[in-house]
Amino acid sequence: MEDGSHRVQILQNTKLIERKVFVDNTAPIISPPNMEENRSYKGEFEINAEITDEIAGVDSYQAWLDNEEITLPYMTSSGSLAPGEHVLKIKAIDKVGNAKIEEIMFHTVEENPTEPNNQTDTQIGDPKLRVKVKDQWEIN
Numbered sequence: 001m002e003d004g005s006h007r008v009q010i011l012q013n014t015k016l017i018e019r020k021v022f023v024d025n026t027a028p029i030i031s032p033p034n035m036e037e038n039r040s041y042k043g044e045f046e047i048n049a050e051i052t053d054e055i056a057g058v059d060s061y062q063a064w065l066d067n068e069e070i071t072l073p074y075m076t077s078s079g080s081l082a083p084g085e086h087v088l089k090i091k092a093i094d095k096v097g098n099a100k101i102e103e104i105m106f107h108t109v110e111e112n113p114t115e116p117n118n119q120t121d122t123q124i125g126d127p128k129l130r131v132k133v134k135d136q137w138e139i140n
């Protein structure tokens with residue numbers, strides 16, 4: 001039976017009983033408008049999702065970032081996440097038990113510079129401290 005409102009009739013002995021019923025076979029819709037599949041993120045960003053269900057309504061949802069449960073909205077940054085691939089997983093269940101799981105894979109860039117390279121020459125009495133720091137965003 002397709003989703004929506006339907007009328008059901010039952011004949012009991014000689015009495016006709018008619019009732020209105022709602023059918024919901026559709027899982028909630030999970031729309032994370034600020035997260036894109038395979039996109040690279042740099043700096044601070046928010047992970048959030050809009051979860052809707054037109055017929056029964058949303059009962060519950062959970063979200064995980066790299067298999068760790070998070071609460072939406074969730075603020076993070078490429079500096080606080082390890083560089084590379086990450087997986088956002090969101091599960092939503094409506095009030096009649098229809099469930100949907102959405103997974104989005106995204107990337108973060110290496111935000112932190114390498115360890116400084118000490119270039120001070122103390123052997124020849126050079127009193128100036130010199131350090132060289134390089135990160136992947138340095139323009140040569």
